[in-house]
Amino acid sequence: MTIINLITKIKASKQIVFDVSRNIDVHQQSASKSNEVSIAGVTTGLINLNETVTWRGKHFGFYLTHKSIISAMNYYDYFVDEMVEGKFKSFKHQHFFKEENGVTIMNDLLQYETPFGSIGKLFDTLFLKKHLIGFLLERNKMLKKIAENQ
Numbered sequence: 001m002t003i004i005n006l007i008t009k010i011k012a013s014k015q016i017v018f019d020v021s022r023n024i025d026v027h028q029q030s031a032s033k034s035n036e037v038s039i040a041g042v043t044t045g046l047i048n049l050n051e052t053v054t055w056r057g058k059h060f061g062f063y064l065t066h067k068s069i070i071s072a073m074n075y076y077d078y079f080v081d082e083m084v085e086g087k088f089k090s091f092k093h094q095h096f097f098k099e100e101n102g103v104t105i106m107n108d109l110l111q112y113e114t115p116f117g118s119i120g121k122l123f124d125t126l127f128l129k130k131h132l133i134g135f136l137l138e139r140n141k142m143l144k145k146i147a148e149n150q
Contacts, residue, residue, distance in 0.1 A: 020146050021106065
């Protein structure tokens with residue numbers, strides 16, 4: 001299992017950051033480089049507990065789909081999206097929010113497993129982990145910009 005842990009500090013209330021983080025339209029903006037769009041489930045606005053979204057985007061030269069469910073949510077403190085269908089063996093993205101002195105500390109904890117045994121692990125080591133870190137950093141940059149301008 002691979003674990004990615006990123007911390008982003010945003011000068012906005014955690015309520016604003018929480019809502020911007022689960023906004024389908026904001027995610028599509030941040031993922032525009034991969035032409036990622038929501039094609040099923042919640043396709044616009046805020047996603048909530050037990051709702052699903054199916055994404056379609058181009059990664060590593062291929063159009064891929066990834067269906068997630070919001071499997072846990074405690075308003076303004078955390079939410080979890082987990083893969084229901086997709087190319088990973090497992091995929092769980094936990095989002096934590098903590099506010100200190102008008103700054104929200106957003107913690108992304110992404111845990112995933114690749115299929116295909118040692119070949120999948122090699123692909124992860126050489127390409128996938130770096131790709132996912134870059135994807136999350138781009139997303140968080142957009143979230144920060146939007147949340148700080150509200």
